[in-house]
Amino acid sequence: MHEWSLAQAIVESITEAVNKKNSKRVKSLEVEIGSLAMLDKDIIVEAIKILSEGTKLEGAEIKVHEEETKFRCKKCGKIWSFSEVKEELEKNWEDTKIKDEYGTQDLSIHYFPELVFTMMSCPSCGSKDFEILGSKEITIRNVVIEV
Amino acid sequence: MSISFKEKLIEKKVSNVKKVIMVCSGKGGVGKSTVSYALAKAISENGKRVGLLDLDIHGPVEQLFFKVKKGFSGSKEGLKPIFSDGLKVMSLGFLSKDEPIPIKGKYKEEILENLFSEVMWGDLDFLIVDMPPGVSDELFLVSRTLSKKLVAVVVTTPSLLSLSVVRRMIKLLHQEKVKVVGIIENLSYFTCRCGEQVKPFGEGVEELEGEKVIGKLPIDPKLEEALVFSKKIENASIFWSSIKKIAVEVVEEIETYFS
Numbered sequence: 001m002h003e004w005s006l007a008q009a010i011v012e013s014i015t016e017a018v019n020k021k022n023s024k025r026v027k028s029l030e031v032e033i034g035s036l037a038m039l040d041k042d043i044i045v046e047a048i049k050i051l052s053e054g055t056k057l058e059g060a061e062i063k064v065h066e067e068e069t070k071f072r073c074k075k076c077g078k079i080w081s082f083s084e085v086k087e088e089l090e091k092n093w094e095d096t097k098i099k100d101e102y103g104t105q106d107l108s109i110h111y112f113p114e115l116v117f118t119m120m121s122c123p124s125c126g127s128k129d130f131e132i133l134g135s136k137e138i139t140i141r142n143v144v145i146e147v
Numbered sequence: 148m149s150i151s152f153k154e155k156l157i158e159k160k161v162s163n164v165k166k167v168i169m170v171c172s173g174k175g176g177v178g179k180s181t182v183s184y185a186l187a188k189a190i191s192e193n194g195k196r197v198g199l200l201d202l203d204i205h206g207p208v209e210q211l212f213f214k215v216k217k218g219f220s221g222s223k224e225g226l227k228p229i230f231s232d233g234l235k236v237m238s239l240g241f242l243s244k245d246e247p248i249p250i251k252g253k254y255k256e257e258i259l260e261n262l263f264s265e266v267m268w269g270d271l272d273f274l275i276v277d278m279p280p281g282v283s284d285e286l287f288l289v290s291r292t293l294s295k296k297l298v299a300v301v302v303t304t305p306s307l308l309s310l311s312v313v314r315r316m317i318k319l320l321h322q323e324k325v326k327v328v329g330i331i332e333n334l335s336y337f338t339c340r341c342g343e344q345v346k347p348f349g350e351g352v353e354e355l356e357g358e359k360v361i362g363k364l365p366i367d368p369k370l371e372e373a374l375v376f377s378k379k380i381e382n383a384s385i386f387w388s389s390i391k392k393i394a395v396e397v398v399e400e401i402e403t404y405f406s
């Protein structure tokens with residue numbers, strides 16, 4: 001569970017950029033969260049809000065888009081989504097899970113989403129030559145500022 | 148506008164790391180991983196706080212040198228590395244069992260970035276980075292994001308095949324303004340029972356592209372056993388005594404350079 005450190009870096013990066021542009025405040029921003037990294041949306045939004053207090057980000061509207069991460073096999077064209085394979089990954093990679101301070105056991109893709117290439121193959125042909133469609137972790141877009 | 152926040156995360160994660168030593172070569176199989184681990188171990192035995200990061204994401208091996216197989220833990224701030232043998236260590240080898248790690252293209256750049264943005268090194272005097280062969284994403288990422296505290300140690304063998312690749316690497320390091328602390332010539336010689344010094348890969352060099360060879364490491368037939376089976380590097384006494392001397396020199400060179 002490293003959502004706090006992500007939120008902190010997000011807030012600081014935005015505030016720095018906004019200060020550079022000499023603008024008054026941030027009106028809104030979009031947070032896109034892909035399911036692969038298994039990030040907790042509520043914690044992220046809450047953390048961004050709390051950490052924004054007293055900065056030019058305070059009070060900004062946060063639009064959250066949660067998106068199911070999908071994959072496309074480059075060999076056979078099969079498309080599948082993370083939720084279809086999640087349970088199997090949890091089982092097969094149980095012994096590499098990482099425990100956090102609250103006792104939660106996270107798959108390593110929580111920290112390194114790209115390890116999905118190690119943990120999973122195309123469900124149809126077995127190839128590792130697949131690509132990730134959409135967001136795999138967290139992306140910040142459309143930061144709208146008031147000048 | 149869109150915002151990239153990874154740089155910020157990286158900055159925070161290495162903010163209490165004093166110096167980063169990149170162990171590189173360009174060539175594979177010359178002993179980068181072995182030298183990285185041994186340097187880390189030797190420097191930490193001299194009382195420094197040392198971390199070891201395996202950046203060879205396709206062929207991680209640093210996990211093989213440690214008795215523990217687990218020990219990462221998560222927190223609000225990121226991922227705590229494994230602490231073993233007096234060293235903090237991060238290698239994808241601990242997380243991938245014996246499965247391939249075929250991460251390519253932009254995903255490769257992203258996992259490399261995540262390796263720096265996620266791992267909480269805490270206070271370190273030295274972070275030693277075991278580099279993969281080749282000159283690509285890894286080298287540029289490290290020199291771009293850590294430039295202020297970065298130095299390189301270059302590993303070669305005396306073979307012309309190795310030297311010709313390493314020469315290009317040193318030129319690139321110069322172009323990227325990475326300080327080269329020195330060249331370590333590995334697999335330099337062994338001493339025959341009759342007492343004669345044998346140099347199977349050639350005479351080697353004293354300098355290359357203006358950078359000096361700061362130490363020559365012997366071929367030690369006990370090294371493999373010591374590293375991966377008994378996991379006691381001191382058992383490879385010929386290699387260990389040489390690298391300990393080199394480690395002192397590396398630290399001295401770095402301290403003079405930054406003073």
Ligand SMILES: Nc1ncnc2c1ncn2[C@@H]1O[C@H](COP(=O)(O)OP(=O)(O)O)[C@@H](O)[C@H]1O
Nearest residue numbers: 175176177178179180181334365366367370371
């Ligand atoms: N000085 C040495 N004496 C004996 N064996 C060595 C020596 N240096 C490296 N080796 C062996 O050579 C192999 C390759 O070393 P490694 O550190 O994995 O190289 P690289 O990281 O450059 O690919 C390993 O099996 C290692 O034990």
Ligand SMILES: [Mg+2]
Nearest residue numbers: 179180203208
């Ligand atoms: Mg190696």
Ligand SMILES: [Zn+2]
Nearest residue numbers: 073076122125
């Ligand atoms: Zn397929």
